[in-house]
Amino acid sequence: MPTLLRLRAAALTATAVLLSAVLAGCGEDDAEDEDLTRQELDWEECPAPSEAQGGGAPPSPLPDGGEWQCATIKAPLDWDDPEGDTIDLALIRARAGDASRRIGSLIFNFGGPGGSGITSLPAFAEGYETLRTRYDLVSFDPRGVGRSAPVICENDQELDAYFQQDGTPDDAAERTELLDSTKEFNEACEQNSKRMLPHVRTTDAARDLDLMRQVLGDGKLHYFGISYGTELGGVYAHLFPRRVGRAVFDAVVDPTQNAEQGSLGQVKGFQLALDNFAEHCVSQTEECPIGTSAQDVKDRIARLLRDLDSRPIPGVFPRELTQTAATSGIAQALYSQDFWEYLTEGLQQAYDGDGRILLLLSDSMNGRKENGEYSNLAAANSAINCADDKPRYDTAYVERKLPEFRAASDLFGDYLAWGMISCIDWAVPGAADHPDVSAPGAAPILVVGNTGDPATPYEGARKMVDALGEGVGVELTYRGQGHGAYDSENKCVQDAVNGYLLDGKVPRAGTVCT
Numbered sequence: 021m022p023t024l025l026r027l028r029a030a031a032l033t034a035t036a037v038l039l040s041a042v043l044a045g046c047g048e049d050d051a052e053d054e055d056l057t058r059q060e061l062d063w064e065e066c067p068a069p070s071e072a073q074g075g076g077a078p079p080s081p082l083p084d085g086g087e088w089q090c091a092t093i094k095a096p097l098d099w100d101d102p103e104g105d106t107i108d109l110a111l112i113r114a115r116a117g118d119a120s121r122r123i124g125s126l127i128f129n130f131g132g133p134g135g136s137g138i139t140s141l142p143a144f145a146e147g148y149e150t151l152r153t154r155y156d157l158v159s160f161d162p163r164g165v166g167r168s169a170p171v172i173c174e175n176d177q178e179l180d181a182y183f184q185q186d187g188t189p190d191d192a193a194e195r196t197e198l199l200d201s202t203k204e205f206n207e208a209c210e211q212n213s214k215r216m217l218p219h220v221r222t223t224d225a226a227r228d229l230d231l232m233r234q235v236l237g238d239g240k241l242h243y244f245g246i247s248y249g250t251e252l253g254g255v256y257a258h259l260f261p262r263r264v265g266r267a268v269f270d271a272v273v274d275p276t277q278n279a280e281q282g283s284l285g286q287v288k289g290f291q292l293a294l295d296n297f298a299e300h301c302v303s304q305t306e307e308c309p310i311g312t313s314a315q316d317v318k319d320r321i322a323r324l325l326r327d328l329d330s331r332p333i334p335g336v337f338p339r340e341l342t343q344t345a346a347t348s349g350i351a352q353a354l355y356s357q358d359f360w361e362y363l364t365e366g367l368q369q370a371y372d373g374d375g376r377i378l379l380l381l382s383d384s385m386n387g388r389k390e391n392g393e394y395s396n397l398a399a400a401n402s403a404i405n406c407a408d409d410k411p412r413y414d415t416a417y418v419e420r421k422l423p424e425f426r427a428a429s430d431l432f433g434d435y436l437a438w439g440m441i442s443c444i445d446w447a448v449p450g451a452a453d454h455p456d457v458s459a460p461g462a463a464p465i466l467v468v469g470n471t472g473d474p475a476t477p478y479e480g481a482r483k484m485v486d487a488l489g490e491g492v493g494v495e496l497t498y499r500g501q502g503h504g505a506y507d508s509e510n511k512c513v514q515d516a517v518n519g520y521l522l523d524g525k526v527p528r529a530g531t532v533c534t
Contacts, residue, residue: 056094056102057234066090066112069139073166074387074395079142082114083149088142089113093235095163098219099227107216109228110167112138113158114145124238124265126155126521127229129162131247131271133222134387134400136166147507150518155242162252163228164213164220165400171216173209173399176392180339183386187344188434190329195415198438203445209403210447218448220400221407222455226256230263240265240463242521246504247271247476253465254457254484257492261462266521270468271504274480275487278453279409279443283436284425285477291429293354293474294318296501300357301364310367321350322430324370333375336383336390341375347435349381354474357501406443410450413440460489464526466517467493470508472501497532505533 066088068078079088092108116122130140137159148157161168174182182205189195210217229252233241242265245253250269257264277285298317301308311317325343332340341349353363359381366377383389387397418437425433443450459465465488469481478497485493498505498513505513512533519525 056096056106056231059094059235061091061093061111061235063089063091063113066138069136070167071393072170072172072396073136073139073161074397075389075391075393076139079112079139082152083146084117086115089115090138092167093232095228095231097169097215099224107163107169108167109163109169109232110138110161111158111232112141112160113156114141114152116156117149117153121154122156123154123522124156124240124242125158125233125236126151126242126244127232128157128159128244129246129249129252130159131249132165132397132401133162133248133252133404134165134397135248136161136395136397138166144507147509150514151244151521154522156236158232158236160228160232162220162225162400162404164216164403165396169216170396171209171213171220171399171403172396173205173212173402176394178208179386179388179394179398180392183345183382183388184339184342185344186329186342187438188329188347189438199415199441199444202441206402206406206444206446209399213399213403214447217403217407220403221451222252222255222404223259223451225252226259229256230260233263238265241267243267244521245269246506248273250467250476250484251275251455251457254459254488255455257459257462257465257488258455258457261459264459264462264465266463266524267465268468268506268517268521269465269481269484270506270517271473271476272467272469272481272484273476274483275455275457276483277480279405279411280413280421280440283440284428285480286475287425287428287432287436289474289477290351290354290432292477293472293501294321294350294429294431296472297354297360297363300360310364310371318431320371321367324367325431333370333373335375335379339379341370341379341382344435345382346370346375346378347431348385349378351432351435351474352381352385355503402442406446406450407448408451408455409443410453412443412446412450414444415441457484457487458489459492462488462492464494464520465492466496466520466527468496468498468505468513468517470498470500470502470505472499473503475503494526494529495531496527497530499532499534 066078069076091111094106095109096102097105097107138161141159164171185201186194189198243253251273298314302314328343332342335341353359387395425437467481467485469478471478485495500508516527
């Protein structure tokens with residue numbers, strides 16, 4: 021279960037809504053089935069999000085009063101059998117503001133894997149208004165996600181129990197309980213979604229992207245990938261290098277790492293973010309309410325987590341705040357510097373015996389709404405990761421690796437190390453140790469790394485540039501905090517990204533924004 025930290029950007033929308041309410045109270049052939057490439061989309065008013073998408077109200081009108089439009093596109097269930105069964109993929113778009121200067125469609129993937137693009141794009145759209153002057157902004161629910169043939173595993177009640185368990189076992193009995201629970205979750209995925217599990221790999225989603233490009237009428241794919249979306253974009257560039265248009269990768273996944281290396285990298289990334297949070301708190305002109313020094317802040321958090329291991333505190337009735345829920349809640353707040361105030365208040369409350377805010381942060385990470393309903397975020401995340409990642413780790417392997425993970429972080433080491441068992445006994449084999457993103461001949465791809473990124477550490481940007489190949493990746497560095505750079509509203513970053521996407525101006529490689 022701790023692999024939910026791999027959700028990356030996907031849960032940020034729910035966090036912002038939830039807590040603001042709380043605190044206020046290989047080849048390049050076109051798709052082989054020509055009928056699919058010729059399909060016409062029936063764009064209509066967007067419905068309210070489904071339960072699998074996270075529920076809620078339909079998207080609000082655009083700043084200029086325009087309406088969001090939704091459609092479905094048919095894609096092969098199995099890309100190795102393009103004339104066989106099809107599935108429906110859900111799309112959303114906002115039309116370009118200046119039709120006379122329209123470049124085409126700009127397709128977004130916000131990360132996860134497992135995040136709904138149908139709900140994420142409207143939530144973040146205000147920040148992309150400049151790009152909408154010349155692009156139709158388009159996003160989608162990838163296969164297995166939301167309204168796109170969603171993977172379903174356990175029900176809401178079972179998920180509550182799943183996320184209440186101890187994800188950092190201390191003895192043989194707790195290890196057995198965690199292993200059994202993981203296997204039960206994975207068996208439920210197979211029982212409820214057996215048809216989809218072999219067909220949710222990132223390579224499948226990349227082929228879906230190329231089908232979307234054709235049906236939308238674009239000669240090249242113009243693309244904005246965030247977090248896991250950078251991995252999807254890299255795989256697309258590898259499969260279709262000459263189809264790449266203007267593309268931006270922000271919050272970059274290291275494509276050279278296997279699942280274990282990625283987890284260890286995140287341990288280090290979240291520890292760095294926690295260090296930065298603690299330093300920021302004590303550097304303020306007003307007294308830091310959760311510690312007298314950065315080390316004191318971290319020591320008090322560590323004591324809280326140790327105490328919660330044996331004595332959970334009240335959270336959101338009837339659920340309690342456990343050690344594992346508190347750890348995931350802390351991690352969720354570290355995704356964005358905007359959430360540090362929630363983390364501070366949540367810790368203050370937890371020290372006084374009230375675990376509500378930290379549990380709500382954890383719920384957001386897991387795709388749970390206040391009414392107890394879950395999106396299929398966790399199910400899709402597991403399905404895509406386990407279909408992509410070849411390694412399968414057992415409890416004995418994790419135990420051997422614990423010292424290395426703990427050396428990287430006392431707080432996050434166990435949590436992410438034990439997450440490596442999440443694909444044990446999965447119904448389908450994993451595809452590879454790591455994705456292939458080599459893309460010789462592709463157009464320049466702007467690769468943006470954030471030095472304070474917890475979930476996709478900064479070093480991944482350079483690894484992505486190198487893996488894309490000479491003359492393709494163009495690295496830009498943002499010296500900031502949080503997951504991603506463009507949404508930080510840093511003018512230097514936004515000018516560079518907008519200049520490339522809107523005007524085709526490639527920034528100088530090695531540009532640094534502060």
